[in-house]
Amino acid sequence: MTTHPHDDDVAFIRALAEVLRDSELSEISVARHRGEEDRLDVTLSRAAAAPPPPPAPVAATRDPVAEIPAPAPAEDPTAHPGAVTSPMVGTVYLQPEPGAAPFVGTGSSVSEGDTLLIVEAMKTMNHIPAPRAGTVKRVLVEDGAAVEYGAPLVIIE
Template identity: 40%
Template sequence: MDLRKLKTLIDLVSESNISELEITEADGKVRIVKADPAAPAQPAAAPAVAMAPPAAQPAATAPVQPAAPAEEPVPAGHTVKSPMVGTFYRSSSPGSKPFVEIGSQIKEGEPICIIEAMKIMNEIEADKTGKVTRILCENGQAVEFGQPLFIIE
């Protein structure tokens, strides 16, 4: 999805009365959830994850450029790609268990990671059933649109 289109959707959600929007296109799926100030669970989880990037981001920002060309030859299997630009997280909060590990059996539609974009936590779901054979990003790493995240066989 085009970054300008994504920003427009985020602006529309923030200015409207809707609390959640999910768009599925041929090149990916985007879910935008507006934080509800009355719900204690959502604000408690989001800041915990949002606090992690300042410590990890300076270290993760520098290696992103050299790492991208090295990751271009993608191994065999189905590649799950990032549907947006943001920060990659393997778990819902810093102390919790990762959604998937290498060797995990996953089903289509099951959450496999989170990408934070503009202070919104976007759950990324598996688009294929199978076994995770590789995790191509580090926790807290900045990712680009279309960047390979996982290999599923």
């Protein structure tokens, strides 16, 4: 019996087809590189699972006695007129150095220009000043937290 040069390739392809059929794979890609560097590249992939079907609708019964009022929508601190937002992306520090007292806290009275906290960006410590005089009603960030541009930091009223 004579063998053809491609018989090994055909056997290999059949073996791959069997693997594809018997597994959860959806695609097998093979590339053979001949020459100085005789190489075979095989890529296997699996199709993304189909999303589960939506739950069947359930007939709702209305019992006014059992109805619970929906909770009030959470207050968006960025919409508060006294919100001071971050002018940059960085890390927040509430005190000038570790172990020191914080610049401000809830109930602190501040004047325009007073430092509220520091936002470190690219190893530069940026002091965030109070845009107006008032009382700090809430500190919305934790020391060492990462903040994005526009994230609310404190509320001054």
